Amino acid sequence: MAETTYVEAIRQGIWEEMERDESVFVMGEDIAVYGGAFKVTKGMLERFGEMRVVDTPLSESAIVGAGTGAAINGLRPVLEMQFADFMACGFDQITNFAAKCRYRWGQAIPMVIRAPAGGNIHGGPFHSQNIEMPYVHTPGLKVVQPATAYDAKGLIKASIRDNDPVIFLEHKYLYRSVKEALPTGDYTVPLSKAQVQREGSDISIITYGWMVHVALEAAERLAPEGISIEVLDLRTLMPLDRSSILETARKTSKVILLHEDTLTGGLGGELAGIIAEHAFDYLDGPLVRIAAPDTPVPFSETLEKAFLPSADRVVRKARWLSRF
Amino acid sequence: MAETTYVEAIRQGIWEEMERDESVFVMGEDIAVYGGAFKVTKGMLERFGEMRVVDTPLSESAIVGAGTGAAINGLRPVLEMQFADFMACGFDQITNFAAKCRYRWGQAIPMVIRAPAGGNIHGGPFHSQNIEMPYVHTPGLKVVQPATAYDAKGLIKASIRDNDPVIFLEHKYLYRSVKEALPTGDYTVPLSKAQVQREGSDISIITYGWMVHVALEAAERLAPEGISIEVLDLRTLMPLDRSSILETARKTSKVILLHEDTLTGGLGGELAGIIAEHAFDYLDGPLVRIAAPDTPVPFSETLEKAFLPSADRVVRKARWLSRF
Amino acid sequence: MSAPAAAHPRTQVDRGLCESLLYYMLMMRELEERIELKLYRQGKVLGGCYTGRGQEAIPVGSAILSRPGDWLTPSHRDMAALLIRGITPREILAQYMGRVSGLTRGRDGNMHMGCAERHCVPIISSIGASIPVAGGLAFAMRYRGESNIVFNYSGDGASSRGDWHEGLNMAAVLNLPIVYLCNNNQYAYSTPLDQQMKISDIAHRVAGYGMPFEIVDGNDVLQIHEASQRAVAHARAGRGPYFIECKTFRMSGHSAHDAADYVPTAQREEWSRRDPILMLQKQMVEGMGADEQVFVNLRKRVLSEIEEAVSWALDQPFPDPATLEDDVYESV
Amino acid sequence: MSAPAAAHPRTQVDRGLCESLLYYMLMMRELEERIELKLYRQGKVLGGCYTGRGQEAIPVGSAILSRPGDWLTPSHRDMAALLIRGITPREILAQYMGRVSGLTRGRDGNMHMGCAERHCVPIISSIGASIPVAGGLAFAMRYRGESNIVFNYSGDGASSRGDWHEGLNMAAVLNLPIVYLCNNNQYAYSTPLDQQMKISDIAHRVAGYGMPFEIVDGNDVLQIHEASQRAVAHARAGRGPYFIECKTFRMSGHSAHDAADYVPTAQREEWSRRDPILMLQKQMVEGMGADEQVFVNLRKRVLSEIEEAVSWALDQPFPDPATLEDDVYESV
């Protein structure tokens, strides 16, 4: 059976939802004729026409504002930010308006904002950032990041069907580096459900996005040493699947919180807060955070490599924690 | 000796720095003739003139961008956001440009962005938010929030003298509700130094801003019950004073992390992460977070009161924790 | 005040329409007075308190043309737009007082109100943000091939915001059915026009988007009504957005706490002679022989409706704190 | 191409100036070719790779007028502006290759380069963001009463951004000494002008800020130089900002990975006949009797300088990972 890449899985997911539901449309910069900077919307213009595949001027704030307006008026917009980094230009519209509509006036905003995020592509400070936290921190928004092609397709479809605004973070490095055979036919992956990607008994690694693969690699390397790692892929970062988080923490009693995003104010802290409050009695060792250091994302290979959390670092920390 | 309010302390601090250093100027909406929405810049136009007290059009992004440009070209801008909530409109300039200048090209940005933040003033969803976290999470920025008039003056002066961009959060409820006698003469309060506001031995409450006062009230009420509370006021949220945080955690072994900001992705998680990793062996009970729930800030009194963390809630949680 | 191109011939207006316009202007005026001068001072209205005193002609002359399928995005000085959409003084008063029966059920305050059923987007505090949002509302109308349109309201201050620019440009490029009503009341909070921009007419900025525009006397409801008719016809016909700049004046402080000392007395006095309600009444007397008694009766009716609504609203409960965390996400 | 008001008489240019202009245009062209067609394909340059092929006249004709105290905020198609400021091919090449001796010491990549000492702000990726920043740089000049000015460079795409609007308006209101060079190369990435705006001249938008503007042939370096002289004189004299729209064309994909299939062949061919380097050479031959040998020599000089710089840059070390966390904050 043919394998489908992560990027193609997202494309298929959007495509299928557009076939299913006339109110779904895509909008963004360079997404129609060009098919998007990463080709996620390739071919859609030809299939769905100009009204449903909308190229816009270079105006992130207007894209988000217009998406929100369209959602209020009965459509289901799927917006593309060319790079997640530039979502900062629409920050006010997202956090002050879209996120608060349901609470303020009971208005659903069934909108997805897709954003290619993450590093390891030599993108430098402006094209490599992980931007989940300000959105995780905004009540009213949901935040999703798939790690696999299967989840990418299932989660984008679930996000489009969801009646709340969803920030859908796509990892640029995974676009073409992961693939798998996908089921034919319609399926979705539910939001706010984490998934154990590898079972283990000694240490839990809680993570998401590209780092799921880094964690799995580390787990593989640690197995022969008799260190059994459980890898929990959060998949949805807000609202978090607290019960899966607490369950794995209680099971192994030792937890590593791993993310590509920078350390301070990253999701690792939130996870530590949940676990240290609600599973404290089960813990047999410190909660260990592994993250990028608190710097912009550097460009040069030597620096970017040192910046990004690696399987080596996870292996070393896990060994240390296992001796606790 | 006459007492000085928090708002007046900030005004004095800026004023003195403008007297001291010709390169300091203030810029923002309605700050010149009108003296600012909260009157922090009152009288400055008359004293320092139009070139140093600059009214701008309603353009937050341009204010921040222009401030950054002025800082690059040798000035020390002190920018006012009319409400912290609207800083969202300048998010890209702050996080993508100002924050990264030193790292990218060695360019110092000695700029302060002042922002009236926080609730308890019936401001509703758009005029009550605590917005520290996206900035705490941006390497290159410093984030400060004073809790007392003394610190307000000392910290604004230190922030203006600092050579990195500082987000200076002023709590609107404290503006006129706290005051004290201030030393005459020049003084500063160093950034990145937390302060123990009350010594105690049973439980540490780590907090900042208005919540320092809530914590102190709770401590006062708990004292007769024999529960001795230590209150640590962070004052600077980024870079954090990790050693003071760890010191109080190790001292009391029980910690409450308290903030007015909403729970998920709030600073409490970061603090939990630091403590659960680096003081794990000292802990005698779960790390308890007390924060606002994950909702927009509601307007109506009944709701806002339920939303904001209260001394009652702190007292109840502290009693529970003390029995651990 | 001049139109961009040809002068427009004055159309006939009937007396029924004028009475309707007058009713809404009076209702807005009196309701806001009641809120600001009584309820706010009595501490029944908390937080900020903004009014559109002197600007009533703008929402009234335009929103009266709206159809049920249209959407409106009023600014904080356009209460009458809500009234025209069928939102009641009861609901508005309960909103201002943070009661659960208010339009936002106490979650939001004062003029931050709107209503999905009646197609009014509650104001977005971030000034200018409603411009792109109007674009999206209108986009959905084009998407479905409707002839509905959006009425967007904003002030001079908004025209300094990036969102204003992005939103107007996008509307022009995508040919969206929007009528923009710009209330140029000469101040953004304390900032006079000449510190906001180096031009005198905001409408001229709009030429840079390739969009037709007009400049009208914002205190003359009939002028606004006429210009709006042209604009509405243009937008409904699928010819894209249309911009109307209404020259007016804020006959109050920015909000109730602001004494507006920064406004020169002469300027305020000049505009106080141009009260839009008195202007319409004069037009009705001179043009259609209406007599004072009509106005007295109308005002009486307005005041008694307000009276009734105030006592109703004062009886409404505050929201139950137990509902604090509802409605952040869809409950499933 | 037309100017806004009166036509400007052509000023005399001397041959020395022309040679200087030609040198920088050639250097930019050849250096970028070397980077894109060799180093990038060899994997020596990672990440994106953008060039300003066909647009060299714009930075060259304008930045040549800058004085040491001026500041420049070049866009991603203005490498020659950096060269004119004294930044060397060595530094640029090391920058592209992520070496520690590059302008950002490997922290940032390719054209994201600048230099505080030589008063060039490295490009801010968020398109349009440099416009408000230019305002602040210029504000500091006014603050100190200097006659220095800012040269700001941006593209047609930038004119859709809110920052563009906010920044230009603020510059007009505060009367800031800025010369804006807008390279209207007819595309923002894949998006042609008519999908970006419903007007044909960006400069006309600037009228809405109350700012003088000109529209020039962006491939004619002498026209740009002349217009820039007027603009620079205006700004240095304290008369505020000035906007020059340069009609040009992007003779490459958006970046090295983009084949630009969306550009109609006829359009590309038309513009390829208007190469700015050949145009200047023609003007030099026809107007001042320069002969081909001059051009051949100049090109040789450029190529050998590049050769030398490439081998130097290839020898430079990559940054030491131990320095990863330096320079986020001032070290005290």
Ligand SMILES: Cc1ncc(C[n+]2csc(CCOP(=O)(O)OP(=O)(O)O)c2C)c(N)n1
């Ligand atoms: C982005 C943003 N910045 C600042 C404010 C604070 N503020 C509220 S209204 C206002 C003035 C608005 O002026 P204008 O658009 O002319 O409307 P007017 O109040 O005159 O009707 C300001 C500065 C805001 N609401 N949003």
Ligand SMILES: Cc1ncc(C[n+]2csc(CCOP(=O)(O)OP(=O)(O)O)c2C)c(N)n1
């Ligand atoms: C805010 C923002 N959105 C999107 C991008 C991605 N992007 C980089 S360059 C570009 C096109 C810019 O067009 P223009 O301003 O005309 O400059 P040109 O590349 O044509 O010289 C885009 C969309 C960006 N850098 N910044």
Ligand SMILES: [Mg+2]
């Ligand atoms: Mg106004």
Ligand SMILES: [Mg+2]
């Ligand atoms: Mg372009």
